[in-house]
Amino acid sequence: MLKSKTIAIANQKGGVGKTTTAINLTSALGILNHKVLLIDADPQDNTSLGLGTKIPCEKSLVHLFDENSSALQQIMQTHSPNLDLIPSSVNLADLEINNISKNVFELKKALDKIKDKYDYLIIDCSPSLGYISVNSFIAADSILIPIQCEYLAMEGLNKLLKTIKEIKVNFNKELDIEGFLITMYDKRLKHNQHIINELKAYFDDLVFKTVIKRNVSLSEAPSFGTNIFDYKIESIGSEDYLNLSREIITNRNKMKNTTKTLGKTIQQIMNDxxxxxxxxxxxxxxxxxxxxxxxxxxxxxxxxxxxxxxxxxxxxxxxxxxxxxxxxxxxxxxxxxxxxxxxxxxxxxxxxxxxxxxxxxxxx
Ligand SMILES: Nc1ncnc2c1ncn2[C@@H]1O[C@H](COP(=O)(O)OP(=O)(O)OP(=O)(O)O)[C@@H](O)[C@H]1O
Ligand SMILES: [Mg+2]
Incomplete structure (x- = not known):
């Protein structure tokens, strides 16, 4: 049996589709019979709300940073099959500010105790590269980077890739890039294809083949406290996220049989x-x-x-x-x-x- 895999979804650029991807990718993996834990690491708690969790909630990721509390007790079931959630809370914001110098292995330590129950642990990061994101990158096996299909789409990526590289060198040698995910693609806009070509030229096969198209149902679903599959299964958004989850599963099976990393290494990307x-x-x-x-x-x-x-x-x-x-x-x-x-x-x-x-x- 494959051991569990932890993927952090990150980009410090706001509003690029991290949370939309976190909710719908985890739901899709669950529908495809994988056991999934979604961890909401953003004090804005959009993920928790988007899955219908009532906030404030007694359970919270914040307790995973407290040695005396059990990670297991912070897990709640969702209405989606095979999908559990550790919700966020506003207290996470205090943690971010007050614990800069604290142990950055805190989240990894807590997740190590529960991860064997799951095939995938997915962390929805906040648009910041602070204490909690660093903890998440150290706990993760790989990072999925959503990129909104727009002008200067890669602006700010330098800082994110540098942070990932530093964490890989200093704390987590196994850390990899899961892939760059193009989001909110609109074929009616002429420049969108141009941007995809540009991303592929730079990041090669690290760009997911699946492209998430702009789809209004994806933006409506969270206000009904649910994922795209419960809200509108026949939508293009639901098809896209199912394809993404299949691609992630296939890539993982491929990796099992090879020691090569897919695509360019972080170093190659930085030196290009x-x-x-x-x-x-x-x-x-x-x-x-x-x-x-x-x-x-x-x-x-x-x-x-x-x-x-x-x-x-x-x-x-x-x-x-x-x-x-x-x-x-x-x-x-x-x-x-x-x-x-x-x-x-x-x-x-x-x-x-x-x-x-x-x-x-x-x-x-
Ligand atoms: N493919 C899509 N089609 C249409 N709307 C989308 C799509 N993906 C995301 N959105 C909408 O774009 C907005 C930003 O998306 P989302 O909240 O997922 O981004 P985020 O990266 O998590 O933002 P933040 O950095 O604030 O956490 C939301 O209103 C969301 O509903
Ligand atoms: Mg978000």
Whole structure:
């Protein structure tokens, strides 16, 4: 029999789908007959509420940080098959503030005593990299990172990956990345496919094949205190989370028979350094008949001044973002790494380029 596996769901960027994934992935694993414990490690207690738990609740994760109390007593059953829960409470926030220097192995110690009862333990982390998240990463075998499909989706990831790496080096050598999960994908938005391609280029087969699409039922279910399967089994969201759970189960079985880690290692990701010197205009630029490529050196920026939108398209191709009609953004990569990106911003007034600015983004 496989030993139990603990997965922390984390990204310190807020609102990217951590809790939605925690609730529906655990419910799906339970439906597929795996015994699952969901641990709500966010003082906002959205996970606990989303599964219909009445808050305040006597049981709470906070007691797992107290040596004298039993972890077993903090577990409650949910209405979903094979799914138990350790709820959160606002007291977790105090713990976060007051125990910075306390033992970071506290949660691992507590979970070690109960984990044999389960196939999967899933921790829903808060959008912070504080004491409780560090405890969670030390208790975990792997980390699942949801990434919302939007511009600059990877912003801030640097800090998260650095923290994971530090924890791997200093406290938890076995820690791995379970995968990057693309959430809230919307095929109607042109740039969404572009973002998926970019994530796959950087993170390779560490990106889950399953992509979670934007689906209104997923956002409605928590207000009914339930998961997507009880709320709307026929929805696309329910299909996506079932596929995700199957993918996680399959990957785990694959890993059982091999000593290789899947995908790039954390170190490889951090070192990835692509050297290009072009403006990365839209992939559609090849379809433009009279394309006059523009050498994007700073000294050439002035040549863009006062050009009309049509003239800019002739030189740079179609815009990378099409959200703001009067601010166009082109990605410029010169020695760009995953974490450092340059963007050329063109501001139009009366259909002519008024200002040109190179902005540098550091992710993290
Ligand atoms: N695939 C989806 N389709 C539509 N809405 C979604 C989807 N995933 C999440 N949402 C909605 O987006 C919002 C943020 O999601 P969620 O609470 O899961 O993010 P989070 O990362 O846990 O946030 P926090 O960082 O605050 O804990 C919620 O209102 C949720 O219902
Ligand atoms: Mg959350």
């Amino acid at each position: 350094n692509k050297e290009t010197n072009v403006v990365e205009t839209s992939i559609r630029k090849n379809h433009l008949k009279h394309f006059e490529p523009f050498d994007v050196k700073k000294k050439n920026f002035n040549k863009l001044k006062n050009l009309t939108k049509e003239e800019v398209i002739k030189r740079l191709g179609l815009v990378y973002n099409d959200i703001h009609s009067n601010i166009w953004m082109y990605r410029v990569s010169e020695r760009a790494t995953v974490f450092r990106k340059n963007f050329l911003y063109l501001t139009f007034i009366n259909n002519r380029v008024q200002s040109i600015e190179l902005r540098r983004f550091r992710r993290g």
